[in-house]
Amino acid sequence: GAGVSQSPRxxxxxxxxxxxxxxxxxxxHVSLFWYQQxxxxxxxxxxxxxxxxxxxxxxxxxxxxxxxxxxxxxxxxKIQRTQQEDSAVYLCASSLGNRLTGTEAFFGQxxxxxxV
Amino acid sequence: xxxxxxxxxxxxxxxGNPLTVKCTYSVSGNPYLxxxxxxxxRGLQFLLKYITGDNLVKGSYGFEAEFNKSQTSFHLxxxxxxxxxxxxxxxxxxxxxxxxxxxxxxxxxxxxxx
Numbered sequence: 001g002a003g004v005s006q007s008p009r010x011x012x013x014x015x016x017x018x019x020x021x022x023x024x025x026x027x028x029h030v031s032l033f034w035y036q037q038x039x040x041x042x043x044x045x046x047x048x049x050x051x052x053x054x055x056x057x058x059x060x061x062x063x064x065x066x067x068x069x070x071x072x073x074x075x076x077x078k079i080q081r082t083q084q085e086d087s088a089v090y091l092c093a094s095s096l097g098n099r100l101t102g103t104e105a106f107f108g109q110x111x112x113x114x115x116v
Numbered sequence: 117x118x119x120x121x122x123x124x125x126x127x128x129x130x131x132g133n134p135l136t137v138k139c140t141y142s143v144s145g146n147p148y149l150x151x152x153x154x155x156x157x158r159g160l161q162f163l164l165k166y167i168t169g170d171n172l173v174k175g176s177y178g179f180e181a182e183f184n185k186s187q188t189s190f191h192l193x194x195x196x197x198x199x200x201x202x203x204x205x206x207x208x209x210x211x212x213x214x215x216x217x218x219x220x221x222x223x224x225x226x227x228x229x230x
Contacts, residue, residue: 004159033217042120042206042220043160056216091159102148102167105218107159 002026004108006092012114013082021077021111025094032075033105034067035091043091049075050098082115089113118143118211122221129197129228137192137224139207148210149190150218151181153203160206166190177201197228 005024013019025032031050035043036059045059051072060067064082069075079086089110097103119142129135141147148167152160164175166183174180181192190207204225208218 031216040223042222043218045217045219048216050216059217093160102165102212104150104162104165106162107152109157109159 004092004094004106006090006108006111008111009109010112010114012116015083015115016081017115018078018080019082019113021079021090021092021113023075023077023092023094023108025073025075025092026096026106027073029094029096029106030098031095031103031105032069033093033095034075034077035093036061037089037091037110039088046077046090079113082113084115087113087115118147118209118219120207120209120219120221122205122207122224124224125222126225126227129226131199131228131230132196135194135197135201135226135228137205137207137226139190139192139221140188141190141207141209142188143209143211145211145213148212149181149183150208150210151175151179151190151192152206152208152220154206154223155203163192163205197226199228199230202226202228 007022034046037043047067048056049069064080066078091110093105093107095103095105121140150165151163171183204223207221
């Protein structure tokens, strides 16, 4: 597709359940980002990949959060033992250049996670 | 550390009037600056960016922004607002010397009325 695709669009999880969120970036984009957006807030950085390498995971809130991009394309964000405070929209973005360039990031529509 | 401030939670403008959405930033070196717009239940859409060069940058849908280094500002402007411009606007900054991430402001809701 032409844009960043995320699935599922909506996910309801019971507290304690594990979830996996998928991101298909724009083809050929080197950089991939995950952000968390709470209601009424700006996106907060979670992690960054350059190709398959996870170069920055400083924003992951706990060791329950794990992300991977094994072949440098599709990425998965996994949250183990979900808690209510994990409820948010999870945004994926990709950009053509690496982290040293000024290329803009293109965002997917996000996955809205609700933990009940 | 890098940060962005958007001092206005909401901006109200009548259609046809000029609009300004304010943004100030803090970063150690020369910044990369971005504006994004978010419509309900949609992802963020890129509007424009400042990397280097001319302080006035033009972007999508008639929007422009002016980089002011002395005031550390990057205000978003449009000469004539449309009702369809009503949305949530986010300013973002990145330190090109090494930070991977974009740091976003808290957003400003723009309401354009007839």
